[in-house]
Amino acid sequence: MMTTATFNQPAGSLRHYFTDVSNAARAFAEALFAAQGRQFVAQEVRSAKVSERAKVEGRRQIFALAKQHESLSPNLAAELRFFASKD
Template identity: 45%
Template sequence: MNAATITQTQEPTLRHDIGALFVAARNFCEELFTAHGGWFVRRNDELAGRREMLALAAESEAHSPNLAAELRYFANR
């Protein structure tokens, strides 16, 4: 290997620039995901709504079993 080959491989190329661009884009997406609370906030809201519907189903079981069944059905969707 001669000195010209070593110099050529050490210079940044388009591949390196594109790789750096993808790293920057990924870091931006991770920061945006963290800033918005990610998927976990949405999941907690869904679980809270599901628990509320199941509680309503339990309350209505005595006077309307059909309503309780429908509430359980929608809570599990």
């Protein structure tokens, strides 16, 4: 036996459809501009100068964290040491 579903739409459904499409497009545009704004902020943060002393301190902390987790997770410790050794 085969069943068929019929959807009866009210007379104003085309207007509702276009309203929904325009709302979705507006939400997409807002999200796109927000993401692009965050991208510019991220570029500014990356381009900021970091002192050599701060780099050395960060590396020291990562190496200490790797040493702390060596017995629990050797792979994690190896990855931490790898990241700390990168410039």
